[in-house]
Amino acid sequence: xxxxxxxxxxxxxxxxxxxxxxxxxxxxxxxxxxxxxxxxxxxxxxxxxxxxxxxxxxxxxxxxxxxxxxxxxxxxxxxxxxxxxxxxxxxxxxxxxxxxxxxxxxxxxxxxxxxxxxxxxxxxxxxxxxxxxxxxxxxxxxxxxxxxxxxxxxxxxxxxxxxxxxxxxxxxxxxxxxxxxxxxxxxxxxxxxxxxxxxxxxxxxxxxxxxxxxxxxxxxxxxxxxxxxxxxxxxxxxxxxxxxxxxxxxxxxxxxxxxxxxxxxxxxxxxxxxxxxxxxxxxxxxxxxxxxxxxxxxxxxxxxxxxxxxxxxxxxxxxxxxxxxxxxxxxxxxxxxxxxxxxxxxxxxxxxxxxxxxxxxxxxxxxxxxxxxxxxxxxxxxxxxxxxxxxxxxxxxxxxxxxxxxxxxxxxxxxxxxxxxxxxxxxxxxxxxxxxxxxxxxxxxxxxxxxxxxxxxxxxxxxxxxxxxxxxxxxxxxxxxxxxxxxxxxxxxxxxxxxxxxxxxxxxxxxxxxxxx
Numbered sequence: 299x300x301x302x303x304x305x306x307x308x309x310x311x312x313x314x315x316x317x318x319x320x321x322x323x324x325x326x327x328x329x330x331x332x333x334x335x336x337x338x339x340x341x342x343x344x345x346x347x348x349x350x351x352x353x354x355x356x357x358x359x360x361x362x363x364x365x366x367x368x369x370x371x372x373x374x375x376x377x378x379x380x381x382x383x384x385x386x387x388x389x390x391x392x393x394x395x396x397x398x399x400x401x402x403x404x405x406x407x408x409x410x411x412x413x414x415x416x417x418x419x420x421x422x423x424x425x426x427x428x429x430x431x432x433x434x435x436x437x438x439x440x441x442x443x444x445x446x447x448x449x450x451x452x453x454x455x456x457x458x459x460x461x462x463x464x465x466x467x468x469x470x471x472x473x474x475x476x477x478x479x480x481x482x483x484x485x486x487x488x489x490x491x492x493x494x495x496x497x498x499x500x501x502x503x504x505x506x507x508x509x510x511x512x513x514x515x516x517x518x519x520x521x522x523x524x525x526x527x528x529x530x531x532x533x534x535x536x537x538x539x540x541x542x543x544x545x546x547x548x549x550x551x552x553x554x555x556x557x558x559x560x561x562x563x564x565x566x567x568x569x570x571x572x573x574x575x576x577x578x579x580x581x582x583x584x585x586x587x588x589x590x591x592x593x594x595x596x597x598x599x600x601x602x603x604x605x606x607x608x609x610x611x612x613x614x615x616x617x618x619x620x621x622x623x624x625x626x627x628x629x630x631x632x633x634x635x636x637x638x639x640x641x642x643x644x645x646x647x648x649x650x651x652x653x654x655x656x657x658x659x660x661x662x663x664x665x666x667x668x669x670x671x672x673x674x675x676x677x678x679x680x681x682x683x684x685x686x687x688x689x690x691x692x693x694x695x696x697x698x699x700x701x702x703x704x705x706x707x708x709x710x711x712x713x714x715x716x717x718x719x720x721x722x723x724x725x726x727x728x729x730x731x732x733x734x735x736x737x738x739x740x741x742x743x744x745x746x747x748x749x750x751x752x753x754x755x756x757x758x759x760x761x762x763x764x765x766x767x768x769x770x771x772x773x774x775x776x777x778x779x780x781x782x783x784x785x786x787x788x789x790x791x792x793x794x795x796x797x798x799x800x801x802x803x804x805x806x807x808x809x810x811x812x813x814x815x
Contacts, residue, residue, distance in 0.1 A: 538579035753801030
């Protein structure tokens with residue numbers, strides 16, 4: 299993802315190009331019914347989900363001959379839910395819902411259903427929402443005595459669901475992040491249990507050091523900030539980095555100080571059970587013949603079409619030596635390649651450049667291909683899982699298998715980026731372009747988001763990704779203010795942004811990294 303700082307112009311162009319391509323407040327009156335809903339059925343629950351339950355308060359707020367208004371308050375006491383339907387039966391056949399709000403209300407004889415709307419369908423643990431209606435009655439207006447949520451009858455207690463499988467353990471918050479490797483089309487732990495990378499991107503390591511903003515742009519990298527991530531059930535964090543700052547060529551901090559900052563944060567994440575993914579994001583290379591929107595600096599102050607042969611192999615040799623032996627750390631070799639830009643969008647030349655590097659059409663600097671970077675890492679003896687992207691800013695994965703770099707360890711995952719404004723941004727495209735790839739190799743959604751701060755596109759993508767067993771990391775855990783998209787939190791305490799943040803947090807709270815289809 300291009301940050302909202304130095305690369306704002308890049309993202310505006312990307313968005314344009316991809317798009318071209320391809321409540322009522324009423325006085326309280328009358329009876330109140332309070333029931334505890336036990337064993338609440340969520341639309342998605344991991345096999346190791348925590349105890350579930352909720353409470354419902356039904357209040358007749360005002361009543362007159364032949365009519366009344368009622369409020370129904372729902373509080374979720376257990377695991378997060380995404381989409382709910384409340385049902386109940388009126389005691390008398392002549393009680394009717396005449397008009398409702400904050401839900402889709404339907405009635406068949408005495409049976410009433412209220413289905414959630416887009417904006418209130420996700421309820422995290424402790425979250426509440428209220429719905430209501432205007433009704434009609436004749437002889438009497440008694441309060442319903444039984445409620446159900448998502449088809450589960452109210453039991454009056456909170457229960458713990460029985461795990462559906464014994465092969466998907468629950469991550470222990472006190473355990474370090476697992477050691478990982480690739481096996482077939484899965485990422486697995488050292489004891490061969492399938493494992494998905496579920497979490498967020500944490501931007502700033504790529505830009506702050508060359509913009510006079512320190513290493514993390516003022517954001518904390520302490521235990522409290524990690525605890526905030528853990529409250530979202532985050533198990534992986536992708537960290538964009540700057541090669542010149544790591545190597546001491548440019549920036550402040552740089553060299554040993556920058557490296558130590560990364561190492562300290564990586565060690566903290568691993569100790570807390572969170573997988574760090576180190577991503578080469580900003581690199582050297584003057585692209586002087588690029589379009590007007592493109593950053594043309596020779597130094598690593600923006601995102602380039604491809605990594606450079608001058609520093610990128612050195613960067614990965616140094617990073618690999620630093621974390622060699624720690625297979626809890628994953629290496630994402632280059633953020634969002636788009637080498638086809640230099641050849642007037644010739645995809646064949648683009649894929650060749652992506653894999654082989656060297657002299658690439660239209661790119662004036664010598665390019666380090668993905669094969670060069672795989673070889674650089676493996677030459678150190680490091681066995682870490684590697685991630686490799688595709689074309690069109692890692693959104694086009696159609697020829698990924700044909701141009702996959704050779705790895706003697708066969709320890710490579712495909713890195714796919716999936717924004718709402720990308721060319722491949724529909725379930726039909728994912729079915730035809732991504733699903734076949736995911737049957738062959740692990741696919742990690744290294745970045746995703748939508749451009750209006752909403753969650754509808756992301757919700758569709760998460761349902762699809764979960765059904766297909768994909769790892770996924772949303773952009774971004776940075777409190778920049780969500781005005782156009784791509785910002786999950788309001789502050790470093792993890793307060794979610796409305797829509798995008800609330801929706802993704804609710805999703806993560808239903809997920810177990812050990813559970814795959």
